[in-house]
Amino acid sequence: DIQMTQSPSSLSASVGDRVTITCRASPSISTYLNWYQQKPGNAPKLLIFAASILQSGVPSRFSGSGSGTDFTLTISSLQPEDFATYYCQQSYSTWGTFGPGTKVDI
């Protein structure tokens, strides 16, 4: 089984801050890593796939990097609409395990 962890589990930030969320996979998953954003009461929304490719329509302040076991999601300048929970998901194996999530609040 591929295990996914995220850190931190939650963080507090202010508008304009640079925010970095880490996702770790065990074992290695190359670049088979997706990032989703979920706001309360809403379905998840795809932000990034293949570790670093921005989904169409997603603001450029979001970026992803990493390969193998360590990945990061960065929000370069946090906006009010970015307060949400962020999940990573591996697509290396035939079943797509999600990380436990990172909640970003004010």
Place this chain on the structure above:
Amino acid sequence: QVQLQESGPGLVKPSETLSLTCTVSGGSITGYDWSWIRQPPGKGLEWIGYVFPSGHTNYSPSLKSRVTISLDTSKNQVSLKLNSVTAADTAVYYCARQVEQQLEQKHYYYMDVWGKGTTVTVSS
């Protein structure tokens, strides 16, 4: 654009079968994989499984013995059945379109369109 709508009973009794339908509008279900994901109250996302256009399926190992996902191309719907439910199956259930994209000889999969989700409570 493509929209997904989950539907089904909001309350299911323990030991019975949970049955949900995902109706796809604005596009055909053929040519794509379709996933089901759930989220227990206050918890994270759990991938349940998905169905290929051929009807072949992949399921989470932890649910494999109880779950069936299938396509109805005539109705443009995807269905989920989960039998022998317990309170631990109480969750919001989402359907999502899974896309395959080939980049540099690698095949990437991601879920780009999601339904709004439907809440299912397991209780007597």
